[in-house]
Amino acid sequence: MRCSDCAHWSIARKTIYGDGSEIENGRCQQGRGDCEVLNQQTTWDFGCTSFQATDNWDHVVVTRKQGAPWQNWKMGPCPDCKGVGCHMVELRPACGHCLGVGQVRYYDDGYIADKTWDHPKEKEIKKRLRERGITDSASLNNPGEILAEFRKRDEGLFEGGTL
Numbered sequence: 001m002r003c004s005d006c007a008h009w010s011i012a013r014k015t016i017y018g019d020g021s022e023i024e025n026g027r028c029q030q031g032r033g034d035c036e037v038l039n040q041q042t043t044w045d046f047g048c049t050s051f052q053a054t055d056n057w058d059h060v061v062v063t064r065k066q067g068a069p070w071q072n073w074k075m076g077p078c079p080d081c082k083g084v085g086c087h088m089v090e091l092r093p094a095c096g097h098c099l100g101v102g103q104v105r106y107y108d109d110g111y112i113a114d115k116t117w118d119h120p121k122e123k124e125i126k127k128r129l130r131e132r133g134i135t136d137s138a139s140l141n142n143p144g145e146i147l148a149e150f151r152k153r154d155e156g157l158f159e160g161g162t163l
């Protein structure tokens with residue numbers, strides 16, 4: 001009946017990506033874990049009436065995402081303007097980093113977008129697309145197209161690539 005044997009108790013969270021890489025998203029202090037029933041942290045030997053036995057689970061909650069870490073991002077407050085964005089009231093110019101939106105992309109691999117918004121790998125892919133004569137913005141902004149090019153690289157079409 002200990003938490004450390006319970007299916008509701010987790011000590012860490014991680015994300016596994018389509019390219020096989022893993023990123024840990026947080027871990028409790030040694031000996032402690034998150035109980036999803038009590039909605040609080042408990043010590044490993046606490047145990048409560050909601051105990052549910054589990055077999056050989058390492059108590060790490062897994063989230064799966066497609067692609068690589070750099071292909072996943074979520075919006076967060078711009079680090080330059082602290083999420084304020086456009087200063088309509090004070091008539092100051094909009095923040096140049098987030099273009100006044102107040103939010104920028106936080107990539108799963110830890111990269112925070114600069115004012116171009118794109119991950120360096122995405123920039124490199126777009127550069128290569130342009131080198132191959134693909135310049136229309138629809139293609140450049142279409143992740144499917146970019147990923148298709150990425151797969152071509154895997155097939156050796158982009159020889160000597162550093163992606």
Ligand SMILES: [Zn+2]
Nearest residue numbers: 078081095098
């Ligand atoms: Zn900003």
